[in-house]
Amino acid sequence: MILVTGATGKVGSEAVRLLGAQRHPTRALVRDASRAPRGDVEIVTGDFDRPDTLDVAMRGVETVLLVSPAVPAQEIAVIDSAVREGVRHMVKVSSKASADSPVDRRRGQARIETHLRASGLSYTLLRANAYMQNLLALAPMIERTGGFLMSAGDGRVGMVDARDVAATAAAVVTAPGTHAGRTYRLTGPGLVTYADVAEELSDALGHTVEYRRTGPAEHRAAMIQAGVPEAVATSNAQAFGLIAEGDAAWLSEDVESITGTAPRTLRTFVADHVAAFT
Template sequence: MTQSAQHNSKILVTTAGAVGSETVRLLNEQAVPVRVLVRDPTKVKALSDAGAEVAVGDLDVPESIDEAMEGIGAVVLVSPAVVAQELNVVRSAAHAGVEHIVKASSKASPDSPIARRRGQIEIEVGLAASGVPHTILRSNAYMQNFLALAPAIANTGAFGSATGLGQVGLVDARDVAAVAVEIVRSPGAHAGKTYLLTGPELLSYYDVAALLASQLGRAVTYHELTLAENREAMIHAGVPEQIADMNAQAFSLIADGDAAWLSDDIESILGRSSRSFAQFAADYRSAFSYAAN
């Protein structure tokens, strides 16, 4: 073991979404004590059956966060990144004397046209002010976002987006989780660092369609949408208006080259390559094949 000692105290993971659930699964698999805060414990039965501890709470309710924080040594802060909610976690962790926070973030910037990215900066500033040692994971877009399009792809063989011809350094959320686990287990060398997490290649949505077609063995077509059309399509699919606004903005920024960046931080931290989109498509093949009604 190096000077960055391994963490054996209990780790709190703040939600069980794409990154959180895989983070909990990996920690549990590595026999690291882990607690996950969720609103609905029935959604994480597989994790609790596997041995993870579940704390029922809500990031809008500080008392429930304080309860979940009891006996915790380090936190993986991942959530929809609502500023007040994540700052609730930061305050609770600072008060409890938590040793390290790993925060999932995105291309945060104080002057971003996207409210969520301005919010991420507010959270990062609050985290820095808290004095709790921390590490920021600034990820490119997650491959798992395509799972929202999977029913359409399964049923119609087509999907649309306002990303135009823009390329993205898509990253598998499972790799973001693996990095969070590596850091939270041995945080010393990572304190104060910001890592850029991407997959291994830049892909346009036309490339994504071709990779899905090759994996599924049938035609998959990508069609370009305007920002307004993309926003409407998401609202029609049940995405709340405010989120649809931010997502549509992010997609149209991709068309302008906003997500055309790569980094080898995953490889440096994990000592292996980041997962490719072809690997993601193979692993999630059934989601894209299932004909939902």
């Protein structure tokens, strides 16, 4: 049995869909059963803040796909529950984890990865570059103002479609032995800037979408005004400042080598989601 956490999220929902379609025995962990993914999978309700619910979810599970907002205490609770319940292998979706990063989210990912390595579980780390799906959060601003505000400068990003992260995760959880102890870097097929994003959106929507370059402080304030929690807006603004300096300009061929399929381009992502921007 494979347990997928975060099964209502960007990666978790698609991983559950793929595993269900491939008829792998799969259990999806959700907080709210009414939002559970459909398909040929078991649903279990649980909360990362309630270890008793995690233990129930882990029963009879051999492999866990750990996807969550990566709050260290919560992911550490999932890892500890997996150890208690005799899980064999954990696949963790991660980002650019680093113990000395200025971005607290990345320091948190490093703490979680260290805990997983020391847990005794067999594991695989999937360190992903920024998801194309984050662009969907720009849709309301684009619709309202004809453009978007961003502090990424002309920094290039190996942006990856979360569907490809999910496809890679599904391939790894179904062949854990092949991937034990490995760390993969998941990216799209090319480096793109936010100017490229504006151009792709302009082409797809048939009108100009403007990229308005701004600094981290103004960007942080705009995110908070748009409803992003302060701590997340702070981490995001830090991360975009680093992107402007070239921090996300990395590519890898791991998606294709694991799934056998080339990752989706930005153009494909935009074409598939054009309705969300109109």
